[in-house]
Amino acid sequence: MDEIHNLNHHTRAGADASDHLKYLAENVAATFVYAGIDTARTGLFNDVRGRQLAGRFVPIHTQPFGYSTTADRVCPFASAAVMSCSVCRPCPARP
Numbered sequence: 001m002d003e004i005h006n007l008n009h010h011t012r013a014g015a016d017a018s019d020h021l022k023y024l025a026e027n028v029a030a031t032f033v034y035a036g037i038d039t040a041r042t043g044l045f046n047d048v049r050g051r052q053l054a055g056r057f058v059p060i061h062t063q064p065f066g067y068s069t070t071a072d073r074v075c076p077f078a079s080a081a082v083m084s085c086s087v088c089r090p091c092p093a094r095p
Contacts, residue, residue: 005036009049018049025056032057 001021008014025032034057039045045054066072 001032002035003037004034005039005042005044007044009044009047015049018053022053022056 007017009018021032021034024030036042036044039059044050
């Protein structure tokens with residue numbers, strides 16, 4: 001899910017979206033990847049609803065993906081050490 005930093009718990013729509021994300025985390029056997037910019041600054045994990053959401057996943061701070069090499073362009077996840085290219089198996093960027 002991209003642009004999670006735009007989630008605003010103080011609106012009805014934002015609260016509903018937050019509740020839905022919590023529901024999915026609790027009831028779906030899957031790995032969820034949320035992407036956002038400076039989520040700590042946006043207050044996403046503040047207040048009760050934000051702390052409940054934060055308790056359901058672990059933030060992983062990353063750097064921008066590279067695009068200077070062929071391997072970067074083939075599989076942008078290869079440059080993220082935390083994912084170690086497990087997103088696309090077999091990885092075309094790694095022998």
